[in-house]
Amino acid sequence: MIVVGLSSGTSADGIDAGVLDLELSGEPPDVRVAMTPIGYRELPYPPGLREEVLAALPPARVDIGAVCRLDTLLGQAFADAARSAIGELCPGGAAGLVVSHGQTLYHWVEDGAVRGTLQLGQPAWIAAATGAPVVSDLRAGDIAAGGQGAPLVGAFDALLLSGRSAPAAALNIGGIANLTVVAPGRAPIAFDTGPGNALLDTAVGRLTGGREHLDRDGARAARGRVHPGLLERLRADPYYARPAPKSTGRELFHAAYLDAAVAGSDVSGDDLCATLTALTATTIADACRANGVTEVIASGGGLRNPALAAALRAALAPAPLRASADLGIDPDAKEAWMFALLGFLTWHGIAASVPSCTGAAHPALLGRITPAGPAGAHGPAGGYGGTDAASLTLDLRRGDPPPPGP
Incomplete structure (x- = not known):
């Protein structure tokens, strides 16, 4: 499956878009995921949007109207980034799944425990723009299981x-x-x-x-x-x-x-x-x-x-300090590729959080799915329900670079 991962970090520098070719094989509890990196792009926010995001970050106080506006504008920006990445990087100009982390506006921590988190970027815009289902809101499931919801890269x-x-x-x-x-x-x-x-x-x-x-x-x-x-x-x-x-x-x-x-x-x-x-x-x-x-x-x-x-x-x-490129992972692309992998596992019903990394009581499915196309046309694939990340094996494959863009 060709999967596009989208992310924007706490610096809100822009939108990272990474594309992977992912494949599952085996049966629980021995499941292998083969990962072939396809490409990566960093896309700027539209003029003025980064400034709006930064102005809304803590300790600023914003009204609910500003939150609604940002959710829509970020969703549209992520949709444009996904569409651009699919057109430039995806074989055949199509993706089977888009995974969007969105832009974190608030991570609610009290006395060391995480009570909630808010990532904006309405996924319906992405699904409408790409024709692909979207996995988003990846942190909430781990928090509901008692975890920190971060860092999910574990x-x-x-x-x-x-x-x-x-x-x-x-x-x-x-x-x-x-x-x-x-x-x-x-x-x-x-x-x-x-x-x-x-x-x-x-x-x-x-x-x-x-x-x-x-x-x-x-x-x-x-x-x-x-x-x-x-x-x-x-x-x-x-x-x-x-x-x-x-x-x-x-x-x-x-x-x-x-x-x-x-x-x-x-x-x-x-x-x-x-x-x-x-x-x-x-x-x-x-x-x-x-x-x-x-x-x-x-x-x-x-x-x-x-x-x-x-x-x-x-x-x-x-x-020693080494760059992840030594292991075949572009240092700039890693986070977008990571979210692509986590969303892919969610799509297949695999709980991908690691309790020892986040403090959750149990592994959790990460994210919610926004379907694309007619009702019922998309849904999680079966066959791997209940498998957690600890039982997976990663087979990192080096693919040919994508063809030059137009």
Whole structure:
């Protein structure tokens, strides 16, 4: 089955669209999923939409009309992204399934427990635009089972890193950084380590009056020097000491949080960027050391920041830092491909959440299905109901690159 995965991270930089060819074989409890990456595209939001999303993120207060408007506009933007990806990447210009994570607006955490989560991007627009069924709202099922609903990438990483003789970690650095640790003889764990690019992007936006929203090529951090006192104050946040499973977002690490942390510090703009870069690197490295990690496989937009990558390598040493491309996974495409895989498993009735990663009481089916075409024309395929991700085997296949677009 050709599956399109769509995602937009906490930085709301744009829409990632990844296409996989997925195939199931075997019978429960021994089910194999063969995965052939087809392609990936990053598509910008329509003019003004990113700004509307950022304006609605915590700690902002928005009315229900703004929520409704964003749900529709994001749904239409995701629909356009899906249609574009299908036309450019999918063999024959068609997909059997679209999986949309949507755009997270709020992740409700109280005393370390997740009470709910809200991703916007009405899937009906995607189904109407593509003629394919859509799996969306992937986090709610895990939360209803008592889990954090994040990071869901643990299921993908556990399959990708299985069989190693020493503890290894898969790291994704988006607005928030998350880590999956896979070690022989014990269940995998996954958790958000803290801010990835979120605070750094916020700082750059403040320093440039909104003209820039990221430290391009790590230039500001490279010019600056780490402010030890500010770094120590930031690292003292109680979130870092909480045990896994745990998750976080801009509900905690937002602009007002940064303002409060910086208040009273005599720190230049470049020094602030250097300090925030060190915060991301050191908190990730702390989490890796605490779990005996001997190798880190990284992905996400943070890898495109040379200053962050260098700080992370230094903080992780002697554990090496490798890009997921070494395992055949495009670092930029990984999250979109991951959601494509999870939605595909949902379509086949396979519970893909990993309780040891999210804290759920049991594996859960992830997402709800929006059908396309006449009523009853689409529905979950049978034959694999009740299988959880731990019983799967991933067969990663390297396919030929897609033909050039028009």
